[in-house]
Amino acid sequence: MQRRDLFRQLSRAAAALAWQQVFAASGRVQPDDASAWSEPADVFTLGVASGEPQPDSVVLWTRLAPRPLQADGGMPARAIPVPWEVALDARFTQVVRQGVAVADPAVAHSVHVVAHGLQPGRAYFYRFSAGGQHSPVGRTRTAPAKDAKVRNLRMALASCQHYEHGFFTAHREISDADVDLVVFVGDYIYTTEAPRHAQVRKHAHAFAKDLAARTLADYRVHHASYKLDADLRAAHAAHPWLMVWDDHEVLADYAGDHDPYLDDAQAFLAVRAAAYKAYFEHMPVSPHRVPARADMPMQGRFQWGQLADLWLLDTRQYRDASVCQGSVLHAPMGGKVLWRCKAAEEGNRTLLGQGQEDGLAEGLAGSMASWKFIVQTTQMSPGLLHVPVAGDLVYAEGWDAFPAARARLMEAIAQPRVQDVVVLGGDVHRHVAANLRLDPRDRSSPIVASEIVASSITSKGLSELANAWIKSSNPDIVHMRSDERGYVLIDVSPQQVQCEFRGTLHPVRAQAKFRTQARCLIERGVPGVRKV
Template identity: 60%
Template sequence: MQRRDFLRLTGPLAAALAWRQLFAVTTAAQPVLQGWTESDEVFTLGVASGEPLPTSVVIWTRLAPKPLQPDGGMPSQPVPVRWEVAHDPRFASIVRQGESLALPGRAHSVHVEVDGLESDRTYHYRFIAAGQASSVGRTRTAPDPEARVQRLRLALGSCQHYEQGYFTAHRDIARSDVDAVVFVGDYIYETDAVNSARMRRHVSGLMDELSLERFRVHHASYKLDADLRACHEAHPWLLTWDDHEVRNDYDGDHDNFGMSVEELLQVRTRGYQAYFEHLPISPRRAPVGANAQMHTRYSWGRLADIWLLDTRQYRSEQACTSLPNSFWRDKMLWRCDATGAPERTMLGQGQEHWLGQSLAASRGAWRIIAQSTQMSPGTFKPPGAEAMLYSDGWDAFPAARERLMTAIAQPRVPDVVVLSGDVHRHVAANLRLNPRDPQSAIIASEFVASSISSKGLSEFLHGWMKASNPDLLYLRGDERGYALIDVTPEQMRCDFRATAHPVRADARFHTQASYVVERGVAGPKRV
């Protein structure tokens, strides 16, 4: 068994043990600070919820009276935090309550997996510390696994570069009637925008030092955005990551900009920890060093199963990026035979095996795979020449994509829809068993959401890409936004919500285009 697969299989247990060990060591070494008070607001970063299951949900907050300081302005001791979950926003009917410790080793963040809840029900929650109460969050549980659910509504988003636009999309999502937000990567950007694309500045300053303290301040600066906080407060989130949460274009333990393996793993450890500290992720999935269990599955009754994949932690190193046949910052490849090596992977052997098995075992009417980047071909084909492909996407991992398409093509795996992000464009696409063969069967569908704020390619390049790939039924990257996914037993509808780039603080959103996938018929159709 390979080391990566061992870590994948033991990840949840190791995370739970590490969490308990950290808790025990911290509380034993430092007395709990009882009766702590603070004149400044302590819940500056808001509240959030996630991972809705039929009888549980994760709720989160972080104490930070001075959020742009590395320690949040907190004392260096554990602080007790009360939490309450109620049927109503006034907390007249409290159903669960308790106390957790906000630990300095976890930036005084609090992650509570609240269990014993009723399925398919809305709840309200809050935290109390330092004599203050947090804002009230709204969340919900998933339906019973056997329930014949008639509807699921998701908001799909990714790529929110703070400097390249305002997070008005989150304001639009917060006001929408959705069951959950699915966010598929690039929650923060560790890189700064070029001056020509800058709408506002990272209030945390430059991330030239990728220390844990800088990651914490950077995450906190994003959380200070009122629209992002409002979206977390309004809906539970399902989360996976891409590269910018750690380091641009990193592949597993390989860095493409000169870091050694040891240096990158140190940065990955810090990035993973800060990511966990600032998001509603179960303490059972807390990172252990440079490893974390991110891929998982959720069910929404008998209507849909949802897989969240991790396309970064286990992926193979990019191919041909230092050869003369690559250009545009070594990211566009031409005649790179190394990309076709059968051992190359985006997911890792263990995650591939888990996904194939659980897809076949699914009893949901729909099988929804949420992952970070466009899975359908996005190559550029010059006249009379071989296509150029992007080294950081699925096109550069054809064997891995073929293995996944083969798993999807099995008789027991119908009605698969892939939800993706990363590429800063709205896309509706066919997924074929063999993406390079136009006569190959269409076996699944894909919807890609444009970015929340990050700038996309030019429409000239997008026109070239669409002309090179006929299975890209819809492609537009001049506007920013997200996708509303409406699932019923008969069909899945995608409304591409959009606004002009750059996203301004007073931006208004419109439906750019709508597509549906009919049950039993692979491939999106425009409506």
């Protein structure tokens, strides 16, 4: 074991122990203690959420914050007992599980309850109590039993929600949708300001221009300002979420321990530690993900009976630093591209880190599920721009800039025992359906998997002129549009995966109406996707 990995594990063990001590306190809280603190203002301004469903448990989240745009949420500097209940009905006449958690100031009075002892494959209602108030009621569900022969899984795939680029109207539709899961693949918040001409609404909190000056208090307030959006709260309250992150939860374009705009490595790690901690405090993720300084484990595997395995991958924390920074171009249609960058071709470069690469390959080979979903942040199929004579322009932040890492993953997917793989992504602000080949740059190479990428909830995409250029340069793209914002509805059955791309025009207005932009189908035993 490398020395750095040893220290990382020791730090995580210490953090886990500290978190267990916070939770252990909940067992010592007496019921009468729940009434010892009261607050006339709304305590549950940030709503409730659930996530990471297992057959017998689900994570329940809330944060006490009567004044959410203050770093401490307007809370006293002491731990507060928070009773919680899980019931079979929304009126809580049939409570099946209950307990008392502790909202500690060390984690911004957030609560992460793992509600155990639930039945597999069924819906539940939950709520919290504090300050003399009940929280809003949330609805969640557990995963089916691992050996269950499940007939259907319905997911909403979403990413990229720059607050200033539009309203979160897509989440209003998602909250009303009949889905089992919301799968969110990164850029939950944006710490950058949109150009004034592109602003539909204004961030309630602005970060300092000096990147090194960003603090935990900044990230806490920024997360809270996003959670104040009623449509986002509604989507969290309606369904359990599975989540991965991308760069904007910390700083734009960061890679591993490096940030291209902050030369001081220690200063960046301090910012990353603050960002990770605030992310944990505001998301329905398991207590075992509690950050240890600047590290936080986000990867994981979730099963939906015998129907589907879902691997959540972290494409930021372990990736190699950006290369060819002196030759990065800012393309006219937006985004950063590499041109003639030999360093990007190096065989040892990784987007996931060796541990994730090995773990995913092993998991795919051993999976007995009908469908295998790789949940990560960006477009895996080629999205390069071909320029006659001059050569190709490559998106600097995606898989095209890590061809060797992509080749290793395609090799793992192409193994005889691994079939029916679907890659899910976001980041590029466009709806995409594509075929994935063993060698993406060889048209004669076999198709081994399928890809579905969700457009952004609000973040602005490329022009259709640029979009057409990308499509003409990459013939394995079956569907692509970047002029509309939206999300994807994914229906999974034992024999097929159906995808419905939902969209509305940019900018996203408060009363925007969504339409079905396209439908695509992936059939069991037939790698690749087609429009229907």
